[in-house]
Every structure is written in C-alpha cells, then in structure tokens.
Amino acid sequence: MSSCFGNHIHVSIFGQSHSPAIGVVVDGLPAGFPLDEAALAAFLKRRAPGNSALSTPRKELDQVQFLSGIANGKLCGAPLCGIITNTNVRPGDYSQFSDLPRPGHADFTAQAKFHGAQDGSGGGHFSGRLTAPLCVAGGICMQILNARGISIGAHIAQIADVEDAAFDPVRVCPEDFAAVLKNNLPVIDPAAAGKMQAAVLAAKSEGDSVGGVIECAVTGLPAGIGDPMFDGLENRIASAVFAVPAVKGIEFGNGFAAAGLRGSENNDPFIIQGGEIKTQTNNHGGILGGISSGMPILFRVAIKPTPSILRPQQTVSLSKQEDAQLVIHGRHDPCIVPRAVPCIEAAAALAIFDALDNY
Numbered sequence: 001m002s003s004c005f006g007n008h009i010h011v012s013i014f015g016q017s018h019s020p021a022i023g024v025v026v027d028g029l030p031a032g033f034p035l036d037e038a039a040l041a042a043f044l045k046r047r048a049p050g051n052s053a054l055s056t057p058r059k060e061l062d063q064v065q066f067l068s069g070i071a072n073g074k075l076c077g078a079p080l081c082g083i084i085t086n087t088n089v090r091p092g093d094y095s096q097f098s099d100l101p102r103p104g105h106a107d108f109t110a111q112a113k114f115h116g117a118q119d120g121s122g123g124g125h126f127s128g129r130l131t132a133p134l135c136v137a138g139g140i141c142m143q144i145l146n147a148r149g150i151s152i153g154a155h156i157a158q159i160a161d162v163e164d165a166a167f168d169p170v171r172v173c174p175e176d177f178a179a180v181l182k183n184n185l186p187v188i189d190p191a192a193a194g195k196m197q198a199a200v201l202a203a204k205s206e207g208d209s210v211g212g213v214i215e216c217a218v219t220g221l222p223a224g225i226g227d228p229m230f231d232g233l234e235n236r237i238a239s240a241v242f243a244v245p246a247v248k249g250i251e252f253g254n255g256f257a258a259a260g261l262r263g264s265e266n267n268d269p270f271i272i273q274g275g276e277i278k279t280q281t282n283n284h285g286g287i288l289g290g291i292s293s294g295m296p297i298l299f300r301v302a303i304k305p306t307p308s309i310l311r312p313q314q315t316v317s318l319s320k321q322e323d324a325q326l327v328i329h330g331r332h333d334p335c336i337v338p339r340a341v342p343c344i345e346a347a348a349a350l351a352i353f354d355a356l357d358n359y
Contacts (some may be wrong), residue, residue, distance in 0.1 A: 003125070005240060006354045007231070011137050013243075015086075017122025017129040018094075023083035024133035026069070026140065031077030033144055035070060043139040046186075046342040047132060054200050054335055064136050075140075086129075086212055094121045099319050100326045104307025108247075111318065128245050128336065131343040138346020141353040152348050153177025154216035154341045155186050157300060160199040164192040167195045169253070169282035172217045172296050186341045204334035207310030211246070212337035214301045214344050218286070223277070223294035225355050232290020232357070233297065234354055240347035241301055246336045249302035253285025268295075297352075303340055308332035 005011045010029055015022030041063065044080055048062040058157050062084055069080025101107035106126040110118040118124055151174040157164050165188040167176060180186045185193040194210075203210045226233035238250050258266045268279035279295055286297035308328050314327040333339065 005243070005350060006060050008354050008356070009141075009350075011350060013133045013137075015083075015130065015133070016119045016124040017127035018124075019085060019119070021085045022082045022130060022133050023081065024137045025079055025139050027070065027079040029075045029077075029080055029140065030144065031075055033147070034073055035074045035075060035140065036143060037073075039143065040064070040136070040139045043142070043342060043346075044132065044135055047339050049333075049339070051101050053332070054197065054338055062132050080140070082133065082322065084136070090192040092314055094123075096326075096331070099317055100315050100324055101318065101327060102307060102326065103313050103315060104304070108318075113310050115269045123245075125244060129156055130239040131244055131340075131346075134243060134350075135342055135346040138343075138349040144218060144348050145349060145353055148220075150218065150299065150352065151177060151182060152218050152352070154345050154346050154348075155180045155188055156192075156196065156337055156341060157213040157215040159196040159212035159335060159337050160210040162192060162195040162199050162205070164190045164196075167215055167296075167298060169285070169296065169298050170280075172298070173219055177217075185338055200325065200335040203305075206299055209306035209309050209332075209334045210337075211303045211305040212335065214303060214337065214341055215299065216344050217349055218297035218348060221286070221292050221294070221297060223292055225352075226287065226291040227355075228290040231355075233287045233292055233351070233355060234290060234299075234352040237297075237348055240351040241299075241344060243347060244340060244343045246300075246303045246306070246340060248304045250299060252287060252297075252299045254283040255285075255300065258283065297348075301344055301350075303337050306333050306336050 003013050010027040012025045044062045044064065060313065064082045064084050067081040069078050069085060070076060097107050101111065107120060110126060122129060145152065153174065153176065155164060157166065180188060183190050183193055185196055187193050200210055234252055241247055241250055254266060266283050268281045268283050271278055271280050275292065279293065281296065282295045284293065285299060286293055286295040310328065313326050315324050316322065317324045
C-alpha cells in the first residue's frame with residue numbers, strides 16, 4: 001500500500017490534514033528499548049508549524065499520544081501506534097479547490113485518480129501535515145540508531161540563492177549535527193541564517209515563496225549494509241525521503257556534478273586508516289553498489305517553493321471546463337525548508353533502520 005514503508009519494520013501513516021487526528025503504526029520495533037519521550041517531543045517541535053515568521057501561522061502542538069507499543073516507558077514488542085490530534089483546522093479555506101485545482105498541488109491529480117472521493121481539506125492525505133507522524137516513527141528509529149552509534153543530522157544547504165557551508169564529506173560527525181541545532185536556523189554558518197531569513201521574508205512580502213536544498217549525513221554506519229538491486233541504500237533512502245511532499249530531487253555524494261568529471265577525478269582511493277578500510281575522499285557519498293562503504297552517507301534533497309502563494313494564478317474550472325483565475329487565501333509557509341529538515345532526518349532514519357537486519 002502506498003502509505004506503508006519497510007521490510008524489516010512496517011510503517012503505516014494514516015489521517016488527513018483536517019481529520020480529527022493523524023498518526024502512525026510501526027510494527028517490528030525492538031522490545032525493551034527505553035523510549036525518551038521528551039527527546040521525541042523536542043524533535044517533533046522542530047517540525048511543528050507556527051513557531052516563526054518563516055512558517056505557517058497554523059498552530060498545532062504536535063503532541064503524540066501512544067495507544068500501544070509502550071509499557072513502563074519501554075517498547076514492548078507490540079505494534080506501536082501514536083496519534084496526533086488536529087486542533088487548529090479551517091476547512092473553509094479549501095472549499096474552492098475541489099473545482100479550481102491549485103497549481104503545484106495534488107488537487108488535480110487526486111481528482112483524476114479518486115474522482116471526488118478524496119478529502120481536499122488542507123490537502124487531505126497529500127498534505128505536509130502527514131510528515132508529523134513520519135517524524136514520530138523516524139524520531140524513534142533515530143533514538144535506537146543513536147544507541148548503536150549511528151547518528152543522523154541535516155542542515156539547510158540553500159534557501160533561494162543563499163548557500164550555507166557544507167558538511168565535510170569525510171569528517172562530518174555528530175558534534176556537527178549538534179552545532180547546527182544551536183543556530184536560529186539549522187545551518188552550519190550562522191551568517192547564512194540571517195541572509196536566508198531575509199530571502200524568505202522578501203518573498204513573503206511579495207506574496208510569493210522560495211525553496212531550497214537540505215543536506216543530510218549519516219555517521220557510524222558500518223560497511224556492508226544494503227542490498228542490490230532494488231533495496232540498495234540509495235533506493236531505500238530515496239523512497240522514504242519522497243514521502244515528504246515538497247521533495248523534488250535527491251542526489252548522493254557528488255551526485256549530478258559527477259556527470260562533468262572524469263573517473264580519475266570522481267573515484268575515491270581506498271586507504272587503511274586506524275586499522276580499517278576507508279576512502280581518502282567521499283565522492284560516492286558512503287554508498288557503492290547500493291551498499292554502505294563505512295564512510296559517512298551524504299545526500300542532498302531539493303525542496304520546491306511552497307505552491308500556495310498569495311499571487312493570482314492561472315488554473316481551470318473542473319465543472320465548467322474553462323480557464324479560470326485563482327487567488328489562494330489561508331495559512332501557508334513562505335518557505336517549507338526549515339521545517340522539512342527534521343522530516344528528512346526522520347525519513348533517513350526509517351530507511352537506515354529498515355536496512356539493518358540484526359537490530
């Protein structure tokens with residue numbers, strides 16, 4: 001089913017943007033693991049709306065209530081079910097979109113597939129609101145991975161035309177992830193944060209939006225994890241990452257830049273370091289043949305500009321079968337990138353954890 005993910009674990013996300021609640025069921029988590037619910041709440045807060053001028057004013061606390069899977073503060077081996085109540089909904093903001101599909105949204109494609117049966121309020125099951133339960137599942141997997149010495153972190157690599165510094169592809173470490181979270185925006189270079197904020201607010205003042213790029217790294221993963229051909233680590237990570245609705249592209253290591261290089265420039269020489277086989281560089285992004293090489297996994301994700309903007313847009317009337325103009329009102333992020341950072345971390349955690357066969 002399209003709302004399910006995983007081979008060794010099974011993740012199912014349910015709910016709609018304006019339904020009474022959204023949630024997730026995760027089957028296959030290890031019994032006995034002590035869940036840090038306070039740390040999970042802090043992780044969810046990074047994604048939650050209404051916390052800055054750069055996000056939608058929709059206020060949701062995103063407090064998760066666990067219905068099963070936990071006993072005495074530990075995972076108990078039963079399927080874990082967590083729900084998040086939707087409290088700040090305004091379905092009236094979306095009534096016109098059943099006839100006037102929004103450019104850049106799934107309104108038209110949902111109509112073509114479900115013929116009016118879909119819930120269009122707030123984007124329904126297509127909404128970025130569903131990344132909240134994704135972060136619940138991914139946040140739990142991150143805690144389990146951290147206990148095994150595997151860390152995941154991300155930062156904003158770019159917003160509009162403003163770029164941040166990049167992770168060191170060879171020496172990136174968990175301390176780098178912690179440093180990112182100390183800044184006003186999750187960036188490496190604090191000076192970039194102010195410029196990014198200005199770019200977002202400039203677009204917002206013009207009734208427009210901007211996108212960006214998120215860079216994510218995984219450290220501590222040993223060599224030999226992943227399976228060719230269809231269950232390679234790139235495949236798994238990409239599949240989970242594209243659950244975030246705003247994602248439009250992904251690249252690993254040198255990615256598309258490798259197309260302009262020679263093999264002698266792109267290849268990573270093998271070396272012995274501390275008694276282990278490593279590579280001198282990390283153009284491959286920590287994955288070769290779909291299998292981890294023991295180097296940090298490094299990938300970048302392209303996030304599109306938020307399609308809901310205040311400017312008039314060209315669309316069509318589905319009922320009249322004629323051209324129409326649309327002006328979108330309501331509450332929307334002028335830039336989704338900052339709130340998407342924990343979502344990308346969560347998706348990576350699900351993919352990495354699912355690839356491990358001995359947890």
